[in-house]
Amino acid sequence: MKEERNLRKVFDQHVKLEEFFTGFSVKSQKPVQPQQPQNNDIIAELKQLAKEVDACRKCVLGTTRTNAVPGEGNPNADIVFVGEGPGADEDAQGRPFVGRSGQLLDKIIIAMGLKRSDVYICNIVKCRPPENREPRPEEIISCLPFLKRQLSLIRPQVIVCLGAPATRTLLETNKPIGQLRGKFYDFNFDDFSPPIKLMPTFHPAYLLRNYSDENRRKVWEDMKTVLAELGLPVGAKHSEDRPVPKK
Numbered sequence: 001m002k003e004e005r006n007l008r009k010v011f012d013q014h015v016k017l018e019e020f021f022t023g024f025s026v027k028s029q030k031p032v033q034p035q036q037p038q039n040n041d042i043i044a045e046l047k048q049l050a051k052e053v054d055a056c057r058k059c060v061l062g063t064t065r066t067n068a069v070p071g072e073g074n075p076n077a078d079i080v081f082v083g084e085g086p087g088a089d090e091d092a093q094g095r096p097f098v099g100r101s102g103q104l105l106d107k108i109i110i111a112m113g114l115k116r117s118d119v120y121i122c123n124i125v126k127c128r129p130p131e132n133r134e135p136r137p138e139e140i141i142s143c144l145p146f147l148k149r150q151l152s153l154i155r156p157q158v159i160v161c162l163g164a165p166a167t168r169t170l171l172e173t174n175k176p177i178g179q180l181r182g183k184f185y186d187f188n189f190d191d192f193s194p195p196i197k198l199m200p201t202f203h204p205a206y207l208l209r210n211y212s213d214e215n216r217r218k219v220w221e222d223m224k225t226v227l228a229e230l231g232l233p234v235g236a237k238h239s240e241d242r243p244v245p246k247k
């Protein structure tokens, strides 16, 4: 009986979580963003990078995974979402954020008035850590050049770091994500280019595990700050005329 009540509670929480982000979604079937011109060089470089990721055996993860998950999305994206590492679903499909966390991330992106194909999505490590453990420092260090190359090719206006491992890696800090989220930081991928704004927020998996109005509102606040930085209107729940982030 108690077990049934607990299950009911979990189920109700998930329904609420779904409703929360769906409430912000753009219900239009029309594309929100016109096709952006795609730079052939960037596409070619990203393809080349994906091949290198596929062939990479610099750390043990390259030998235990099924498929490498280099990342995917718009090569001209203004926003790049960076997660921690592929899970089982991602490992099976070779695509980032396609499991439960990915479904929530999709909802968040739609709630922002964007489509998944408008943004770029990748991870700090490109191969699944066994049993979904956190990637180890040596694994992150050997994989990081791939992410830095992706960022330098795409040159987004904003990087959204999903969760502590991605945030701590790119900001080189050990501070808790609760303390880091909600503010922009400068991310420098080399000594010559202007910094990119980096927004840390909670990982969708954390949100799924730690359901609370407060946590999901915090993530939404973070995404509104990102939209404001890109000059997009905030809070226009069902606007079909939402301007598109331009390079």
Ligand code: URA
Residues within 6 Å of the ligand: 083, 084, 085, 086, 087, 090, 095, 096, 097, 098, 099, 101, 102, 123, 205
């Ligand atoms: N979690 C991540 O951090 N990345 C994925 O691609 C999927 C789940």
